[in-house]
Amino acid sequence: MLRCSFCGRRAVYHRRYAGVFLCDRCLIKSVERRFRRAINENKLILPGERVAVAVSGGKDSVACMHLLHDYCRGKRCELVAITIDEGIKGYRDESLPIARENAEMLGVEHHVVSFREAFGATLDEMVKVAAQRSTGLNPCTYCGVLRRSLLNQAARELGADRLATGHNLDDETQAIMLNYIRADLSRLYRLGPGYSPRQGFVPRIKPLREIPEKEVALFALLKGIKVHLAVCPYASGIHMEVRDFLNSLESNHPNSKFMILRMFDEIKPHLEAAVPGFEARGCESCGEPTSSTLCKSCELLQGLGLMRRRKNLIFVEPS
Numbered sequence: 447m448l449r450c451s452f453c454g455r456r457a458v459y460h461r462r463y464a465g466v467f468l469c470d471r472c473l474i475k476s477v478e479r480r481f482r483r484a485i486n487e488n489k490l491i492l493p494g495e496r497v498a499v500a501v502s503g504g505k506d507s508v509a510c511m512h513l514l515h516d517y518c519r520g521k522r523c524e525l526v527a528i529t530i531d532e533g534i535k536g537y538r539d540e541s542l543p544i545a546r547e548n549a550e551m552l553g554v555e556h557h558v559v560s561f562r563e564a565f566g567a568t569l570d571e572m573v574k575v576a577a578q579r580s581t582g583l584n585p586c587t588y589c590g591v592l593r594r595s596l597l598n599q600a601a602r603e604l605g606a607d608r609l610a611t612g613h614n615l616d617d618e619t620q621a622i623m624l625n626y627i628r629a630d631l632s633r634l635y636r637l638g639p640g641y642s643p644r645q646g647f648v649p650r651i652k653p654l655r656e657i658p659e660k661e662v663a664l665f666a667l668l669k670g671i672k673v674h675l676a677v678c679p680y681a682s683g684i685h686m687e688v689r690d691f692l693n694s695l696e697s698n699h700p701n702s703k704f705m706i707l708r709m710f711d712e713i714k715p716h717l718e719a720a721v722p723g724f725e726a727r728g729c730e731s732c733g734e735p736t737s738s739t740l741c742k743s744c745e746l747l748q749g750l751g752l753m754r755r756r757k758n759l760i761f762v763e764p765s
């Protein structure tokens with residue numbers, strides 16, 4: 447029997463990059479510790495703040511909500527959860543009830559915002575129109591841009607000081623590599639534990655950024671947290687290739703993902719001078735903050751013959 451390197455109990459996980467074995471209790475404690483350290487060292491959340499967490503129902507976002515729930519209790523912070531329903535049949539309709547169930551169990555206020563309500567069409571419908579119009583854009587482009595925009599709007603309307611997402615170490619290193627490959631300096635610059643853009647944007651935070659995906663999954667499993675484990679039917683393309691490449695790199699050379707992250711964090715302060723700053727103004731069509739006349743969401747929607755509706759996303763029922 448393999449034993450935990452810290453307490454001698456039965457090991458459930460081999461942390462190859464550190465050369466140690468961990469039992470269930472030590473793994474849970476380690477994830478909790480790293481989560482708190484990321485928040486404290488980077489001042490991601492200040493006492494008394496209102497934090498919105500994006501919860502899809504998947505393991506990372508649900509684990510993030512549970513960890514934030516514990517953290518916020520001790521810091522007099524308020525936590526509110528937002529789920530974006532993109533409208534992906536057989537996928538989001540299955541993960542959404544899990545997000546809701548977890549929020550209810552924790553007693554966290556939960557809001558669902560749908561693509562259909564905000565844009566007049568589901569992602570499934572948009573993908574069909576995009577194919578008919580030969581836009582050449584893949585589903586993740588629509589999904590990513592539109593979801594980020596709705597999350598920001600919802601968090602802002604809910605009066606959140608921070609918007610937390612469940613990005614883990616694997617997600618962050620994939621994003622770093624992708625932006626290198628695409629030579630996208632502005633997007634690269636936006637990565638990091640926290641990003642506070644311009645007026646109209648709620649500062650985004652990633653408290654799981656230094657925790658490998660496997661450890662987040664094990665944390666959820668060992669804590670008995672109900673999560674949705676399916677893979678999105680649209681997941682494909684270069685993202686998957688970069689993910690596979692990084693996994694094989696990590697398997698042959700443990701600690702590679704952390705090294706990529708550390709190197710990026712070293713470089714990041716020097717990027718500022720190379721990234722042009724700009725003034726945020728209101729999008730001509732929807733009013734959301736943007737640096738151009740039209741925001742990226744409206745640009746994509748117009749290409750599909752759709753329009754973002756100018757309205758509030760969050761309806762608070764009178765008490």
Ligand code: SF4
Binds near residue numbers: 587
């Ligand atoms: Fe959206 Fe692409 Fe993620 Fe699916 S894989 S949820 S389409 S970004």
Ligand code: ZN
Binds near residue numbers: 450451470472
């Ligand atoms: Zn142990």
Ligand code: ZN
Binds near residue numbers: 729730742743
């Ligand atoms: Zn717009």
